[in-house]
Amino acid sequence: MPEFCDVAVPMPLDMVFTYRVPPDATPVIGGRVLVPFRQQRTTGIVVELHDRKPSVTTKNILAVLDAAPVLDEQLLQLGRWIADYYLAPIGEVFRTMLPLNAEFKRSISYRLTDEGETALHQAGLSGSSARSRRTPEEQAAEFRVLDYLAASISDEDEPENKSGVPHGSPLLREVGAPADARSLIREESLRSATKVSRSILAGMVRKKWLTREDVSAAQDATRTIKIAVLKSAEDKLNDNQRKLVDTLAASGGKVPVTKLQPLDIPRTTLATLVRRGLVEILEEPAEFTVSRSKPRPSLFDFDLNPAQQSALARVREGVAAHRFSGMLLHGVTGSGKTAVYLAAMRGVLEAGRSAILLVPEIGLTPAVAADLHQIFGDEVAILHSALSDRERAEQWHRIKRGDARMVVGTRSAVFAPVADLALIIVDEEHDSSYKQEETPRYHARDVAVVRAKMANAVVVLGSATPSLESYFNAKKNKYALVELPDRVEQRPLPEVEIIDMRQEFQETGHEQVISRKLAAEIKERLERKEQVMVLLNRRGYSPVVLCRTCGKKLECQNCAIALTHHKREHKMVCHYCGFTAPVPKACVHCGSEYVYFLGTGSEKLEELLHGMFPQARIARLDRDTVRSHEDFERALNALNDGQLDLLVGTQMIAKGHDIHGVTLVGVVGADVALGLPDFRAAERTFQLLTQVAGRAGRGQTPGKVILQTYFQDHYAVQYAARHDFIGFYEKELQFRSWMHYPPYSALANVLVRSDKLDDALQWSGTLGKWFDATRHEGVRVLGPATAPIMRLKRDYRYHFVLKSPSRKNLNATLRAMLAYAAQEKIPRTQVIVDVDALWLM
Ligand SMILES: [Zn+2]
Numbered sequence: 031m032p033e034f035c036d037v038a039v040p041m042p043l044d045m046v047f048t049y050r051v052p053p054d055a056t057p058v059i060g061g062r063v064l065v066p067f068r069q070q071r072t073t074g075i076v077v078e079l080h081d082r083k084p085s086v087t088t089k090n091i092l093a094v095l096d097a098a099p100v101l102d103e104q105l106l107q108l109g110r111w112i113a114d115y116y117l118a119p120i121g122e123v124f125r126t127m128l129p130l131n132a133e134f135k136r137s138i139s140y141r142l143t144d145e146g147e148t149a150l151h152q153a154g155l156s157g158s159s160a161r162s163r164r165t166p167e168e169q170a171a172e173f174r175v176l177d178y179l180a181a182s183i184s185d186e187d188e189p190e191n192k193s194g195v196p197h198g199s200p201l202l203r204e205v206g207a208p209a210d211a212r213s214l215i216r217e218e219s220l221r222s223a224t225k226v227s228r229s230i231l232a233g234m235v236r237k238k239w240l241t242r243e244d245v246s247a248a249q250d251a252t253r254t255i256k257i258a259v260l261k262s263a264e265d266k267l268n269d270n271q272r273k274l275v276d277t278l279a280a281s282g283g284k285v286p287v288t289k290l291q292p293l294d295i296p297r298t299t300l301a302t303l304v305r306r307g308l309v310e311i312l313e314e315p316a317e318f319t320v321s322r323s324k325p326r327p328s329l330f331d332f333d334l335n336p337a338q339q340s341a342l343a344r345v346r347e348g349v350a351a352h353r354f355s356g357m358l359l360h361g362v363t364g365s366g367k368t369a370v371y372l373a374a375m376r377g378v379l380e381a382g383r384s385a386i387l388l389v390p391e392i393g394l395t396p397a398v399a400a401d402l403h404q405i406f407g408d409e410v411a412i413l414h415s416a417l418s419d420r421e422r423a424e425q426w427h428r429i430k431r432g433d434a435r436m437v438v439g440t441r442s443a444v445f446a447p448v449a450d451l452a453l454i455i456v457d458e459e460h461d462s463s464y465k466q467e468e469t470p471r472y473h474a475r476d477v478a479v480v481r482a483k484m485a486n487a488v489v490v491l492g493s494a495t496p497s498l499e500s501y502f503n504a505k506k507n508k509y510a511l512v513e514l515p516d517r518v519e520q521r522p523l524p525e526v527e528i529i530d531m532r533q534e535f536q537e538t539g540h541e542q543v544i545s546r547k548l549a550a551e552i553k554e555r556l557e558r559k560e561q562v563m564v565l566l567n568r569r570g571y572s573p574v575v576l577c578r579t580c581g582k583k584l585e586c587q588n589c590a591i592a593l594t595h596h597k598r599e600h601k602m603v604c605h606y607c608g609f610t611a612p613v614p615k616a617c618v619h620c621g622s623e624y625v626y627f628l629g630t631g632s633e634k635l636e637e638l639l640h641g642m643f644p645q646a647r648i649a650r651l652d653r654d655t656v657r658s659h660e661d662f663e664r665a666l667n668a669l670n671d672g673q674l675d676l677l678v679g680t681q682m683i684a685k686g687h688d689i690h691g692v693t694l695v696g697v698v699g700a701d702v703a704l705g706l707p708d709f710r711a712a713e714r715t716f717q718l719l720t721q722v723a724g725r726a727g728r729g730q731t732p733g734k735v736i737l738q739t740y741f742q743d744h745y746a747v748q749y750a751a752r753h754d755f756i757g758f759y760e761k762e763l764q765f766r767s768w769m770h771y772p773p774y775s776a777l778a779n780v781l782v783r784s785d786k787l788d789d790a791l792q793w794s795g796t797l798g799k800w801f802d803a804t805r806h807e808g809v810r811v812l813g814p815a816t817a818p819i820m821r822l823k824r825d826y827r828y829h830f831v832l833k834s835p836s837r838k839n840l841n842a843t844l845r846a847m848l849a850y851a852a853q854e855k856i857p858r859t860q861v862i863v864d865v866d867a868l869w870l871m
């Protein structure tokens with residue numbers, strides 16, 4: 031075994047650290063080790079084993095946590111690429127790639143020994159020992175630890191405690207229990223209960239009163255959890271019992287007990303049902319108990335039209351060739367891209383290989399999960415944002431073991447540890463939820479392409495509104511461009527009518543939210559029993575509160591952002607940091623009572639529509655009404671089942687749903703973004719308008735879209751109205767080319783932030799002088815300037831925008847800048863480098 035190993039630790043540092051390998055330890059490259067780091071211990075990934083003695087003194091690694099790599103050679107290589115391309119600390123990249131936080135936290139536990147037991151009783155009998163050199167405080171601390179360990183039952187299982195005896199009860203204090211039957215208590219639990227330092231614990235381990243144990247990932251895999259299983263459903267149930275039985279039934283009859291807790295039903299209810307034999311409690315290995323939705327009749331019989339078939343054939347060819355190839359699947363809304371993805375994945379599964387399907391945040395509803403289970407059975411692992419750390423880790427192990435070869439998930443699923451990867455699909459590849467807006471700031475679509483290259487796999491990027499970058503790459507033959515030009519069953523795309531709201535204002539004499547035309551069209555649809563969606567991409571009731579006396583807005587305390595009035599919750603909310611304030615009766619600046627609530631959010635729009643159409647059944651879909659995927663699905667199901675006439679919402683309603691009864695889509699204020707100082711504003715607006723228009727007319731009746739705008743001449747609005755992606759793309763490319771924006775330039779946003787204005791100013795000034803004084807070939811630097819949102823979450827923000835036709839030069843400049851910032855003692859966490867930034871705000 032080599033004498034040293036280099037370890038990437040999850041800290042904001044652009045380097046790895048060398049540790050000495052103790053004689054009995056056998057770390058592996060790509061495996062986890064526990065190492066001392068500054069005053070703490072942390073888990074890191076071994077990146078190299080070697081015999082090169084470093085010039086500084088090295089510490090020993092404390093424990094080897096994995097006998098086999100958790101990151102294989104390819105994933106290590108992918109991690110290095112991300113660290114390099116996005117200038118992200120390598121240890122933080124690896125931490126992001128491995129969803130094993132639950133295990134990291136569980137790694138250190140303590141157990142009482144026979145000697146400890148004896149010491150406890152001697153202390154109890156004779157008081158403090160006269161021979162001891164310990165202070166009374168230390169002795170008291172040790173006694174608390176011994177007492178706690180002796181009295182505790184193991185907390186290695188679920189938090190529920192089996193005997194029903196609370197921690198610390200004297201009932202459990204049996205003298206002379208065999209050592210291995212004594213409880214293993216996690217360090218965090220022990221320290222929070224006894225308030226002792228790690229050095230006290232270490233001293234007690236040296237005295238052999240305690241043993242200190244590493245609970246490794248291997249032990250974790252054998253953990254069991256309690257499952258409630260529905261045996262039979264009886265009629266005579268009270269409300270709580272009914273709720274519980276219904277929940278079980280809706281989840282396919284089997285749910286982990288912990289999943290029932292949010293139902294807010296007394297614990298005795300479950301016990302009663304068990305006593306009556308209606309529900310049984312089983313213990314199962316944790317990793318097998320994936321809760322799952324009831325299967326629906328399959329929507330996908332893969333009856334593909336010729337365009338879908340030829341797209342599928344292209345994917346299959348690529349997969350069969352075992353060579354990298356990229357494909358951009360550009361299909362209009364409603365053209366059946368999903369069926370192509372799933373058919374391609376099934377082919378991969380039948381060939382005994384693996385596939386990953388990435389979907390945007392909101393795309394993974396319980397119904398989609400049910401469909402996936404129907405098609406792929408137990409071979410599918412679904413990774414969505416609502417999973418707990420522990421569930422995520424369980425899924426990771428299933429994939430790593432090869433039990434699940436079809437992986438479906440949001441952004442980080444691109445790191446799934448599948449073997450023999452044949453295909454990665456990125457659905458709605460233009461969706462901004464693929465970009466992680468914290469370190470490491472990677473874009474999952476771009477990482478998917480790189481991973482596919484490394485694995486000689488096929489990558490398919492699908493969208494009705496591809497990003498400029500992807501379409502540009504396809505046009506330059508980096509990817510094959512495959513079009514699905516028609517909707518399934520030759521359904522027509524909806525007719526789009528533009529309403530000029532400036533003219534509406536002139537003709538009616540006041541500011542309208544719903545134009546006369548849109549109101550008339552809604553009325554007509556409601557009379558015909560057809561359904562309507564209205565999009566307003568701004569939540570809350572009023573987005574601005576303005577004082578008429580002093581002219582000031584009510585702003586967030588932490589951000590330079592106006593607070594939004596939420597009427598139902600009766601408070602003012604910051605949509606950036608969550609800060610809330612009471613609804614003002616007077617101006618906070620001058621005390622004037624003349625405060626005005628201006629503008630319209632989705633909450634107010636819903637109220638307006640209720641007033642205009644009192645008979646209609648109206649619901650709202652936005653982040654205030656939807657707290658979970660289940661809420662989201664419930665609203666869509668209600669629409670699908672005809673229980674709703676009108677659905678109001680933010681961009682959430684625009685995303686890929688197939689509701690056949692919707693024949694009219696109204697768009698209110700979707701062009702707000704066009705007024706923002708952001709070079710992607712036109713692209714975003716075009717995408718949103720096209721996607722929401724795509725919700726209309728997916729059934730038998732043709733659809734119509736009413737698009738209200740104040741920018742009726744803007745090309746994003748005009749091309750969206752004509753369903754003309756190519757026209758938009760050509761026009762937008764001209765703009766990007768003139769302005770040296772992507773895809774013609776590589777771009778990075780460098781943000782300097784601090785909660786102290788002086789620091790933010792000084793640091794951005796220091797970096798600005800460095801940029802001025804240093805020659806960086808072919809890189810344009812703009813700034814420092816105040817960021818468009820100059821204060822956010824208490825931080826003052828200044829930024830630089832860097833552009834270069836050469837990515838290599840851009841990254842070299844950024845790297846040199848970071849090195850200079852480190853030299854000037856600017857904290858690494860306060861300089862954010864965002865390569866390929868989606869937002870410059
Ligand atoms: Zn005022």
Ligand SMILES: [Zn+2]
Nearest residue numbers: 586589604607
């Ligand atoms: Zn705020």
